[in-house]
Amino acid sequence: MTASLVALPTVFSIGLQRQLAYRWNYLLRALFSAMPLLVSWVFWKAVFQGKETVGSYTLAGLLTYYAVLLVVEAVSSPADDDFQISREIREGMLNSILLRPLPYGLYRGALFLAGRCAYLTAAVLPVALCFFLLSRVVPLELHSLDWIHGIPALIGSALLQFSLTLCLSLVSFWLLDISALIFLVYSLEFLAGGHVFPLDLLPAPLFTAARILPFAYEYWFPAASLCGTIPREAWMAGLGMQFGWAGFFLLFAAFLWKAGLRKYTAAGG
Template sequence: MHAALNKYRCAFLLGLQSNVVYRWNFAIRSCFSFFQLAVVFVLWRAAYQSSPTMGGFGFAQTLTYFVTLIIVQFFIGAFNEDYQINEEIRNGLINQFLLKPINYFLYRFSIFTAARVVSGLVVLVPLAVAMPFLGHYLVLPHGAWRLALGFPAMAMGGLIQFTVAYCFGMLTFWFLEIQGFIILSMALESVLGGQMFPLDLLPAGAYRVIQYLPFYYQSYFPAAIFTGRISGWEALRHLPIQAAWALALFGLASLLWRRGLLRHTAVGG
């Protein structure tokens, strides 16, 4: 057991090292995320001038939601894991994992976790810089239960995001070019995952349907718990659904891996 864990610990440490090399990339991306926050700030401040509340929330609460969502994304979002898997399959680099006693999903997940530790810490730098300007707009609700439920939701959200990216990567066994599928999914995630607007602003019927889709649980759900957009009872009711999605997607990922390997041709020595 210890030996099994040790190899993933090594993969995690390797991932940490290689991602620290690309810290400037993460730094630039996180700075641009705060530019995105400027878009959010300008747009929603202008929208709130004609209407002091939207869906029962004021401007400060909506801005807090978007700031939280960005931070959550840097800690648990899948950035380019699908492309990395795609390249490993296309270039035949995946062959080395077929000959070694290592689980490819866990290996990739260890690297993903390391990358998120680096990107999550890097995003705190522009956040600290922006705090003097943003600080007085942010209103986080009190209640330790929000942290107690929000962190598990965040961990499962990360697992869902990684598994979705892993599944897209697996599509390389069938399609050489998967970029179109990935960007299509990004467009869906941006709407159904609450990146364009808080989902509770949608008509009630549409919001109820979205609550049963996996996109809702990627980063909207933890961000909504932290920022008080959903109640404790609602959070408790949805945690099992989130866990069910994580399990279902893991099952799908395993299936795609097994079926994909049947189609895979390893060439060369």
């Protein structure tokens, strides 16, 4: 176990180098990720025409939510970890990893962390520029961000997204192509995760239902925690749900890994 922990910084470093080898790809990704914020600004400006509030949101409050989503996405969303894991299983590349005294979950965790660090580095400038430009036309409420409640929720979101990604990818032991499954979950994450609109704009019964599902804790919960729109008690309960779901998916991933390895056939030299 100690040997595994000693190896993790090296895995992290290799992951970082692998990610930064494609700097342009990362920069493009970061630039394009700002596009939804621009679209949201144009669309919601038209929605707010002649109105002070929509639901409990002002235009500035709503756009702050979308801006904060960019930060949440940069910190916690896996890039193509799901497809990498799937390829490793499908193409028999697991062989070399299985021979090493390093648990696969920890190995992937270190690579996920390296990917997030590389993406954050590439995204800092475009995101900051985007915030700056947007704050010139709309008074974003960035000064009142609640980092004390936001940071634990961000960490929980990263853990939840990583564990869910791990579960989905490990289905590759049984299915040849999991891309349809991955994109189906993406669509659920977008809708029920609060990526398209803040979940509290939903009618009350749907909002309650959305908070039972794990997706709300991937985007809406950390973004709303950072924006400071969640009362303390609800935040505590939300954090419990978030880490509870993350724990569940980690356990489920461990189960899938054990079951999958029994089915896995190592081929090639």
